Amino acid sequence: MVKDDMANLMKKIPIESVTLGIGDVARATGVAQSKLRYWESKGYIKNHAVTDKSNRKFTYKTVLQVQLIKSFLADGYTLTSAVARAQKRAIYLDALRSFFEDRFAQMDVADHTATIDLGPFDPTPSKHLMAKRTDQQWRFYLATPES
Amino acid sequence: MVKDDMANLMKKIPIESVTLGIGDVARATGVAQSKLRYWESKGYIKNHAVTDKSNRKFTYKTVLQVQLIKSFLADGYTLTSAVARAQKRAIYLDALRSFFEDRFAQMDVADHTATIDLGPFDPTPSKHLMAKRTDQQWRFYLATPES
DNA sequence: AATATATGTCAAGTTAGTTGACAAAAACGG
DNA sequence: CCGTTTTTGTCAACTAACTTGACATATATT
Structure with missing residues (x-):
């Protein structure tokens, strides 16, 4: 990774x-x-x-x-x-x-998936907005940032 | 606009x-x-x-x-x-x-604000994920797409 | 129709990039 | 440490790319 x-x-x-x-x-x-x-x-x-x-x-x-x-x-x-x-x-x-x-704070790329951390999701600032590409398609989700 | x-x-x-x-x-x-x-x-x-x-x-x-x-x-x-x-x-x-x-479905720019429509927000697909810049800062929010 | 705007072409000159040869650092293997 | 290989710089002669200015011409505009 x-x-x-x-x-x-x-x-x-x-x-x-x-x-x-x-x-x-x-x-x-x-x-x-x-x-x-x-x-x-x-x-x-x-x-x-x-x-x-x-x-x-x-x-x-x-x-x-x-x-x-x-x-x-x-x-x-x-x-x-x-x-x-x-x-x-x-x-x-x-x-x-x-x-x-x-907003492109961080980006991780593995073989077939890419993940972008778009930073705090403003309606719920404790969570981060994430974008993930799987099967040639980007999807959004929320995640609790580590550490 | x-x-x-x-x-x-x-x-x-x-x-x-x-x-x-x-x-x-x-x-x-x-x-x-x-x-x-x-x-x-x-x-x-x-x-x-x-x-x-x-x-x-x-x-x-x-x-x-x-x-x-x-x-x-x-x-x-x-x-x-x-x-x-x-x-x-x-x-x-x-x-x-x-x-x-x-994901960049549409982008609007007015004098001091810019808005990007990032398409359906996957956890709540009926709403669109929007990014808006005001005061040199980008913030995310959810919006119900018009028509 | 006369004038102004917008584009193409061409030749002579200038700037930018190419290659190959050579020199010389810098890294590497023993 | 020494010989070898890798990596980089420089230079000269050549080619490619770009510039300018002049001119032609087509297309608006008045």
Whole structure:
């Protein structure tokens, strides 16, 4: 049984610190590099280049943003409104990350089962909320924390 | 209030499909490119290059793996055993992802609160387990799903 | 129709990554 | 401790990836 502090690892490599090149973003999203350059020039997506001479770099968050813009464009929105709509949804990633950092206290993985300790279950704080995967399915239950 | 199917977006861009260059991995982890090349040559980390002529590509999972190997090395483990130890923890990311795909039915974000519907609470399946963030803190509660 | 927005292409130049060779630490086995 | 193997760094020549700017063009917008 492997037992470890997963949240700690995730904090060592914040997702914002992982950047990728324009080719990687284009491949992942199916959006042409020329579009990405134009969108960047208009300030719709952010360039995280390390120096002013170096190549463009983007984050995973931008990848999601680009994917969103792409689908809104496909739905017939103009670029400007597609960007605005994508903007509102960008906060999801932040919310998601804060949830993981806040609540994934501990995680155990054995051969075929995984268990996540989600910390105190607020309606009954003496018990911990646990999630367990068996047979490809996650189920919740309450447990009294040890020690 | 923005309301949308976030899990769906994340599924459109599986994290494994996002690849990054060796420079990006080196920057994110602080591990030298020469090390990464050597580790790859020994099969400790996987190269996802698109063609046999093109440059090395790695995934976010590899970034975590590299970070793990690095910390085990710093703890005094040999490279071989650091790799073995990192291997066991690599499944965390898969477990995390499967939890997310399985359980993040819906997510709502308003100005200062975020709410995640985690689906039926198995001890009381008629109610849904909800997570809500207020004041930078996530709390769980049960709710009767609407319609 | 005229103008502004959005995208594609191409060439010449720059930055990033590759390989192979070599050197040299660091770990290992006896 | 010594010889060997593993692991890492550096460097030069080469290739791949990306950049910019110019131009063409298609698609809105007014």
